[in-house]
Each structure stands twice: as C-alpha cells, then as structure tokens.
Amino acid sequence: MRKLACEHFQIRRTPTPTKRSEGGGERGWSIIFHSQNLHFEYVRYNESEENTLALSDVNIHINQGEFVAILGHNGSGKSTLARHLNALLAPTSGTLWVQGMDTEDPNNTWPIRQMAGMVFQNPDNQLVATIVEEDVAFGPENLGVPSAEIRQRVDNALQTVRMSEYAQSSPHQLSGGQKQRIAIAGILAMGPDCIVLDEPTAMLDPSGRQEVMDTILQLNNEKHITVILITHFMEEAVKAKRVIVMDKGAVVMDGIPREIFKQVDKMKDLGLDVPSATGLANVLRKRGIPIQEDVLTDEEFIQSILNHVKEYHDSKN
Amino acid sequence: MTAKIEIENLSHIYDEKTPFARVALDDINFSIQTGEFLGVIGHTGSGKSTFIQHLNGLLKPTSGRILLDGHDIHSDKSLLKSVRQRIGLVFQYPEHQLFESTIYGDVAFGPTNMDLSADEVDARVKDALQLVGLSEDVYEKSPFELSGGQKRRAAIAGVLAMKPEVLILDEPTAGLDPVGKDAILNQIAEMHKVVGNTIILVSHNMEDVSRLADRIVVMAKSKIILSGIPTEVFSQPERLTAVGLAAPPIATLMDLLRKKGLNLPSGIFTIETAADALEGIIG
Numbered sequence A: 001m002r003k004l005a006c007e008h009f010q011i012r013r014t015p016t017p018t019k020r021s022e023g024g025g026e027r028g029w030s031i032i033f034h035s036q037n038l039h040f041e042y043v044r045y046n047e048s049e050e051n052t053l054a055l056s057d058v059n060i061h062i063n064q065g066e067f068v069a070i071l072g073h074n075g076s077g078k079s080t081l082a083r084h085l086n087a088l089l090a091p092t093s094g095t096l097w098v099q100g101m102d103t104e105d106p107n108n109t110w111p112i113r114q115m116a117g118m119v120f121q122n123p124d125n126q127l128v129a130t131i132v133e134e135d136v137a138f139g140p141e142n143l144g145v146p147s148a149e150i151r152q153r154v155d156n157a158l159q160t161v162r163m164s165e166y167a168q169s170s171p172h173q174l175s176g177g178q179k180q181r182i183a184i185a186g187i188l189a190m191g192p193d194c195i196v197l198d199e200p201t202a203m204l205d206p207s208g209r210q211e212v213m214d215t216i217l218q219l220n221n222e223k224h225i226t227v228i229l230i231t232h233f234m235e236e237a238v239k240a241k242r243v244i245v246m247d248k249g250a251v252v253m254d255g256i257p258r259e260i261f262k263q264v265d266k267m268k269d270l271g272l273d274v275p276s277a278t279g280l281a282n283v284l285r286k287r288g289i290p291i292q293e294d295v296l297t298d299e300e301f302i303q304s305i306l307n308h309v310k311e312y313h314d315s316k317n
Numbered sequence B: 001m002t003a004k005i006e007i008e009n010l011s012h013i014y015d016e017k018t019p020f021a022r023v024a025l026d027d028i029n030f031s032i033q034t035g036e037f038l039g040v041i042g043h044t045g046s047g048k049s050t051f052i053q054h055l056n057g058l059l060k061p062t063s064g065r066i067l068l069d070g071h072d073i074h075s076d077k078s079l080l081k082s083v084r085q086r087i088g089l090v091f092q093y094p095e096h097q098l099f100e101s102t103i104y105g106d107v108a109f110g111p112t113n114m115d116l117s118a119d120e121v122d123a124r125v126k127d128a129l130q131l132v133g134l135s136e137d138v139y140e141k142s143p144f145e146l147s148g149g150q151k152r153r154a155a156i157a158g159v160l161a162m163k164p165e166v167l168i169l170d171e172p173t174a175g176l177d178p179v180g181k182d183a184i185l186n187q188i189a190e191m192h193k194v195v196g197n198t199i200i201l202v203s204h205n206m207e208d209v210s211r212l213a214d215r216i217v218v219m220a221k222s223k224i225i226l227s228g229i230p231t232e233v234f235s236q237p238e239r240l241t242a243v244g245l246a247a248p249p250i251a252t253l254m255d256l257l258r259k260k261g262l263n264l265p266s267g268i269f270t271i272e273t274a275a276d277a278l279e280g281i282i283g
Helices: A002-012 A078-085 A106-115 A132-142 A147-160 A176-188 A206-222 A257-261 A264-269 A276-286 A298-316 B048-055 B077-086 B103-112 B118-131 B148-160 B178-195 B206-212 B230-234 B237-242 B249-259 B271-282
Strands: A031-042 A052-058 A061-063 A067-071 A093-098 A116-119 A194-198 A226-230 A242-247 A250-255 B003-014 B022-033 B037-041 B063-068 B087-090 B166-170 B198-202 B215-220 B223-228
Touching: A031 A078, A052 A078, A052 A250, A061 A226, A067 A078, A067 A206, A078 A093, A078 A116, A078 A194, A078 A226, A093 A106, A106 A116, A116 A176, A132 A147, A132 A176, A147 A176, A147 A206, A176 A194, A176 A206, A194 A206, A206 A226, A242 A257, A250 A257, A257 A264, A264 A276, A276 A298, A276 B249, A276 B271, A298 B249, A298 B271, B003 B048, B022 B048, B022 B198, B022 B223, B037 B048, B037 B206, B048 B087, B048 B166, B048 B198, B077 B087, B087 B148, B103 B118, B103 B148, B118 B148, B118 B178, B148 B166, B148 B178, B178 B198, B178 B206, B198 B206, B206 B230, B206 B249, B215 B230, B223 B230, B223 B237, B230 B237, B237 B249, B249 B271
Parallel strands: A067 A226, A067 A242, A116 A194, A194 A226, B037 B198, B037 B215, B087 B166, B166 B198
Antiparallel strands: A031 A052, A031 A061, A031 A093, A242 A250, B003 B022, B003 B063, B215 B223
C-alpha cells in the first residue's frame, strides 16, 4: 500500500532526486509530504459555539530535501499544519500522506513520527533527561535500537549540532540556543528524513538564533534532511529555498523567497513583515527612486543603491 | 527628573558558598528616573532577568542596595508587599500565569488583594483592560477562549490593575507575530504617554527598543557595559556584536552604506528615517 501511494505521487509531480543515500538504502525519488483537500476543525465543547476551522483545503507537495519556511500571523493555521505533518493531529477531512503513509491510519503514527521529528518553541519544555547524552538517547531507546548503535547515533547527533563537549552536562546549565540544539540532536538520533521546527528561535537571543539557524542550514545542506521551519523572523525565512504563506487556514502564497518578499504590500496585508532591506527598497521605490524591486539582503540593497548613485552622478556629469 | 529607583553596588551570587556559586550581577550602580522609558538589552545569561527581579524585591542582593524613592526596599520586611504593588513585573510568557476562570476575575485578583473598595477594583479592572485594548465582550470569557496575543494582553492588564508606579516588562512580545507585537508595543507606548509611569522594557528586539526607549542599558557578563540614548548605544555596533547583540537591522544597513562612502547621519533605526536620509542624497 505504502509503495503504491509513493508511485502514485511520482506521476503527479515532477520528482527531484534525493541526494540522501546513507541509512534506509535506496530511497529513489520522492515526495515527502503530500496533502489533498486537507481540512481541520478544532471542536468546541460548548455546543452553542461554532467549531474553529483551522485548516481549509490545504493542498501541498513537499519534496525530500527541501527547506520550506512557513509564515503566517498568529492563528493562521501554520502550527496546526505542522502538527499534521508528524501525525500529532489527523485531518477532519481530506488526506495527508507522509512518504506515502496516510496520517489517519494509527498503524502509521510511529513510523511517521520517527521520520518526521518535531522541535517546539520553548527550550525548557523539551528536554526530559538530567544528562544531555541521555536526553539525546531517549528517542532511539524507545525505538528499541541496540545499545551499541544508540551510542553511535548519540555521538553523531551531538557532533552534528556541535555539542559533543556538553554530552555529560546537565540541560539546565545550557543556554537557550544550546538547549534547542540538543532538542534537534534528540531528533537526529532517531534517523529522521525530515525535521519540523515550530518557531524554534522565538525565545532565543540573537546569538542563540544564529546557532540554531546555522544548525538547520547544515542539516539541510549537508545531511539533506528536509526542513520545515515555522517562523516569525523574516531574516530566517529568506534562508529557506521555498516559502509558504498561510492565512485563515489556507495556503495563500507559495514560492521562492525572492518572489514572495517582493510583494511587500500583500505581505503587510497578511500581517507579516519583510526583511528590512526589502522593506526599505519598497519605500524608496514608492518615492520614485528606482531601486531593484526584489532585493532580499543588505548586500543586494547596497549594490543596488551604489549602482543608482553611480548612474545619478554619471547623468550629472 | 528625580531618581525613582537607585541601584547601589548591587551584586548577586547564585548558590553562594557552594561549588556551584555563580556571579550573576557584579557591582551594578545605576539610577532609573521617574517617568522614563528604559530599555534593557543583553544576551541570554547576561544577568538581565536577575537584575529586574531585584528591582521589586523578588531576589535579595548578595550585597548592595535597591532604593525606591530613596528607601531601601529590604530595610523592613513588611514593606516588600507594597514594593511589589508599586513595581509591577510582567514575566516572560505571562499568559502561562492566568489562572482564574474568567478574564475579569484574573485581572481583578491583584487589586482585590490590595484592600480597595469593590467599586475601585471594578474601575481598575475596566481601565486596565481598556489600556491593553481588550473590550467588554472578553470580560466573562475563559482565558482558554482567547488568542495568544489577547491572553498576553490580559496578563499585562492584571499587573496594570495594581496601578504600579513602575512597570517592568520582560520580553512582552516574544512569540507574537508582527501585528500582535506592534499592537502590544503601541499600547504600552500609548499608556506611558497617558499615565506617565516609569517603564522598563527587557527585549531582544533592538528595533523595538530603539523606537520606544528614552534610554538603553546594555548588559553583558553580569555588568552594565553600555548605557545612553538609543543613538549613542547603537552607534557602537562593534561593542554590541562583541557581546552577542546587534544594532537594529536598519542601523546595521546604514552603517554598511556609510562604509561604502555614503554620507548618512547617525541615529537612523527605522525604514522611514532611512528612506528620508537616502532620498536626501540620491532622490
């Protein structure tokens, strides 16, 4: 059944090759998340009130190896969607397949959670053990992995997030950014294909945010793990390869960051921000200064300004 | 202006006289003026939470003194309760501390414990909820029925209802989207204008601090390493990066443009002022 569903997806969308070869053998070409007419309602227990429609007709395809940022204001449905991706919630109607496994089938719940791990916002709520390496080992232990292999997985995971030297530390001695990296290591030790991060940097300071973002990018670039990042920080979304914007439970924009962020006014209408350089370029264009429309970074902005200054001076001479 | 809170030689050591002893505050001297809006920034572990918890007597100095209107807050234990009413502290994620079955009841909890008349409590609850922008239709709702941003505002109202002379907010916008964030900050700024109380805002968001605060304190390694008006503090980007902080994104961008030879004035933190300055040069 699982295999059939996978084959079915390959017909529906041009596949991209996954570079990931270690672990699960030949994975071939794959779509990792696929949803069809996904709806979800939070049921009110007070019968006089209507249920809240949190997801409305969501159709997404996410390929293995993608780095997708999900944006949307509070209450737009992005966390609800994230909770569907690893079967913490099941659709009210419609279907979501994770590597071909229907999330509604309880038999799929554990395989799905093993391959799509989740990191949450609060670094203090996710670590369960009193020693860092025991915390990282918690996942694989529960999977029944042999102990020699657990050792190997924990060491590798800690090395990947650059926290090996803290293996024997107690989580409460770590900074917020370090705790989040341990949470990520705990998921890596389960050998996932995908990590879903729900505002992992919201409670961190700038340097902690940077640590976590560096780790996420490394996982995607080097380990080819699919990353789904929910964030309110536009500077982080810019680093993704694809941005999905949600509003009122529906996907309203989907594209590469440059195409999404240049629609400054639309983003503002959706209650979202754009990177500062993009916002400034937009204001200058509105005042008649022809700055490049789709600048994303400070460097691009500066280049565009310098080009303009040069033209300005050339035209004067 | 007169000093509202004076901090004299304040040091705090956690787990003193144990092998885990750690200096969290190291000989801090600082005055907070009546009616000022002070921003406190610093990376995690810099001591800022320890610092603000001293201001209303939640933590006791290992050495040094905190003076509120010239009186040592630890001179008399019976004073501490009133100190905590006069200096309101809104913790991070205050919505986790809502506990009553209705919003009204939750906001009323503080003033009810202050020996006020029922009418006064009622008036204060309504004023406080209005100040944070929550309307009458939420009064009888359960906290569980509100959105994250609304819960946060209700929790702030619970502290405001005690009419504190000093309001300390620890990361009041963490985890909110841009709209929810601006709504809360604008209401805090508006309230500051109307009520004229002293506000201390702890934040990682340099843009917000630069926009709202009269004066900024930068903490690192248990000390205050920098203080002054936003223009002064953010014109020293190297000192900020050295302690894991960054100037507001626009200030950083302006700084890079200056290095490329553009003649831009200092003190630019917002998109609008940046656009004005750039328009002046190349428009």
